[in-house]
Amino acid sequence: MTILIEQIENGAQAEEQKTLTITNDLVLDGGFAEPKEASNDGFLAPEINAFGHSFRDYDAESQRQKTVEEFYRLNHIHQTYDFVKRKREEYGKLDKIEMSIWECCELLNDVIDESDPDLDEPQIEHLLQTAEAIRKDYPDEDWLHLTGLIHDLGKVLLHPSFGGLPQWAVVGDTHPLGCAFDESIVHHKYFEGNPDYHNPAYNTKCGIYSEGCGLDNVMITWGHDDYMYLVAKENKTTLPPAALFIIRYHSFYPLHRCGAYTHLMNEQDKESMKWLKIFNKYDLYSKSKVRIDVEEVKPYYMSLIEKYFPAKLRW
Numbered sequence: 292m293t294i295l296i297e298q299i300e301n302g303a304q305a306e307e308q309k310t311l312t313i314t315n316d317l318v319l320d321g322g323f324a325e326p327k328e329a330s331n332d333g334f335l336a337p338e339i340n341a342f343g344h345s346f347r348d349y350d351a352e353s354q355r356q357k358t359v360e361e362f363y364r365l366n367h368i369h370q371t372y373d374f375v376k377r378k379r380e381e382y383g384k385l386d387k388i389e390m391s392i393w394e395c396c397e398l399l400n401d402v403i404d405e406s407d408p409d410l411d412e413p414q415i416e417h418l419l420q421t422a423e424a425i426r427k428d429y430p431d432e433d434w435l436h437l438t439g440l441i442h443d444l445g446k447v448l449l450h451p452s453f454g455g456l457p458q459w460a461v462v463g464d465t466h467p468l469g470c471a472f473d474e475s476i477v478h479h480k481y482f483e484g485n486p487d488y489h490n491p492a493y494n495t496k497c498g499i500y501s502e503g504c505g506l507d508n509v510m511i512t513w514g515h516d517d518y519m520y521l522v523a524k525e526n527k528t529t530l531p532p533a534a535l536f537i538i539r540y541h542s543f544y545p546l547h548r549c550g551a552y553t554h555l556m557n558e559q560d561k562e563s564m565k566w567l568k569i570f571n572k573y574d575l576y577s578k579s580k581v582r583i584d585v586e587e588v589k590p591y592y593m594s595l596i597e598k599y600f601p602a603k604l605r606w
């Protein structure tokens with residue numbers, strides 16, 4: 292079967308449709324299940340978002356555009372290598388609160404993401420829209436449904452009980468620190484205000500890293516992705532490695548959309564990337580004003596949470 296995957300080549304300008312052929316069978320390769328085809332004709336990506344623009348258009352003029360650009364200005368100035376190192380240590384202790392996955396979903400009821408040009412609905416809507424869209428096309432991959440539900444739960448860092456981190460430290464696209472900021476990063480010009488941009492140790496193609504070192508060894512901007520990855524891993528989820536990879540790198544658009552920083556990946560990263568590319572279509576294009584009936588789908592997701600997570604997690 293053939294599905295269409297959109298890919299923007301390095302430099303982000305030339306957007307081309309690339310065809311990826313995916314086999315019918317689930318093959319276990321080094322612990323990673325290979326992607327198989329969607330159960331129907333595949334997800335039809337809409338061309339315009341709820342505001343009448345193309346998806347991820349960071350320049351289309353609107354009031355929202357200004358909010359998003361201001362978000363990226365602050366994000367690019369303040370996310371430095373040292374900042375991320377400190378946050379990883381602080382939040383890696385997971386000593387803030389104990390709660391279940393579903394309790395966390397409910398906390399996200401009030402959270403609106405200021406970095407997103409395509410969505411201004413409460414986050415819980417987005418979680419369910421993503422999960423349900425995946426479930427429709429991949430009914431047998433229950434782990435991927437749950438990954439959809441939880442992938443953005445790290446946005447709980449915005450909540451006052453987590454120290455109420457500012458938006459620039461929680462949401463938005465992610466990118467590596469410790470090496471040059473690639474041109475494909477949204478609103479790249481604001482990096483001039485970041486001290487790392489002027490640090491010769493950090494501003495070459497590889498910076499402090501070596502080719503093929505593996506993403507595990509790369510410091511990525513602090514936010515909801517890395518935090519939720521830590522929470523899931525440290526609380527001993529039984530979700531497969533591909534799920535953890537999706538959670539950790541789903542905002543790394545410069546890599547999975549634009550092909551930047553591929554020189555830092557190792558073989559295992561390349562394997563997991565196949566699933567992330569599938570996931571990304573649902574994460575991005577399911578954003579809409581269509582509401583999901585939470586109570587109707589809740590029992591199904593509760594059963595998945597029980598299957599893959601302990602009843603209470605440390606956050």
Ligand SMILES: O[C@H]1[C@H](O)[C@@H](O)[C@H](O)[C@@H](O)[C@H]1O
Pocket residue numbers: 404406407408443462463464465541542543544
């Ligand atoms: O604005 C969005 C939003 O914050 C998403 O949760 C994140 O994953 C995307 O990468 C970002 O562009």
Ligand SMILES: [Fe+2]
Pocket residue numbers: 442443515541542
């Ligand atoms: Fe996200």
Ligand SMILES: [Fe+2]
Pocket residue numbers: 417421442443574
């Ligand atoms: Fe998302």
